[in-house]
Amino acid sequence: MEAHGPAPTRRTLLRSGAGLGAAALALVATTATAHAGDRRPRRAAAYPPTHWIPASTSNYRVSSRPTAYPIEFVVIHVTQETFPDAVKIFQDPARQVSTHYMVASADGYIGQFVREKDVAWHAGNKDYNNRSIGIEHEGWVDDPAWFTDEMYASSAALTAAVCDRFAIPKDRDHIIAHSEVPGSDHTDPGPLWDWDRYMELVNQG
Numbered sequence: 001m002e003a004h005g006p007a008p009t010r011r012t013l014l015r016s017g018a019g020l021g022a023a024a025l026a027l028v029a030t031t032a033t034a035h036a037g038d039r040r041p042r043r044a045a046a047y048p049p050t051h052w053i054p055a056s057t058s059n060y061r062v063s064s065r066p067t068a069y070p071i072e073f074v075v076i077h078v079t080q081e082t083f084p085d086a087v088k089i090f091q092d093p094a095r096q097v098s099t100h101y102m103v104a105s106a107d108g109y110i111g112q113f114v115r116e117k118d119v120a121w122h123a124g125n126k127d128y129n130n131r132s133i134g135i136e137h138e139g140w141v142d143d144p145a146w147f148t149d150e151m152y153a154s155s156a157a158l159t160a161a162v163c164d165r166f167a168i169p170k171d172r173d174h175i176i177a178h179s180e181v182p183g184s185d186h187t188d189p190g191p192l193w194d195w196d197r198y199m200e201l202v203n204q205g
């Protein structure tokens with residue numbers, strides 16, 4: 001495991017974020033929505049800023065969700081890798097794994113690797129992959145120092161926005177651990193993930 005500080009790849013990713021702060025990006029998104037004449041309720045959670053870092057096209061399946069499959073779950077993961085190492089895995093066509101989103105530990109930066117309409121391969125269960133959005137979190141299940149305030153806040157805002165978009169109930173029957181996916185042999189996000197805190201944040205979103 002590397003030190004907690006940012007690795008070169010990570011700095012490159014941050015530079016590619018166009019230098020806009022979160023508030024500026026949120027403002028851009030709000031303006032774009034208003035101009036689109038969107039009539040959805042205003043109380044819907046605002047999407048936090050996300051950064052497109054495409055996975056290898058060999059690591060997910062193109063689909064047309066929610067038409068092809070309903071999106072009914074958000075699956076919460078912990079990477080067991082650094083953010084930059086996980087990016088390499090999602091972009092390696094031999095690995096056959098991906099996620100829709102990954103949240104960085106230090107600052108809550110969100111990478112998006114697969115479009116929500118497409119099926120990411122994260123849950124180890126075809127049916128759950130078809131019907132879920134996967135969110136990875138940088139860190140290790142046995143070291144809660146990786147689970148920062150910034151990570152919880154950013155991830156919860158993302159999950160709240162996903163739930164609003166697809167009308168997914170914001171409860172633990174629908175926002176689930178990878179370890180709770182039927183047939184899963186993974187333990188993430190593990191017992192040190194603070195579900196009470198996370199769900200409170202999601203429901204504030």
Ligand SMILES: [Zn+2]
Binds near residue numbers: 076178
């Ligand atoms: Zn997982």
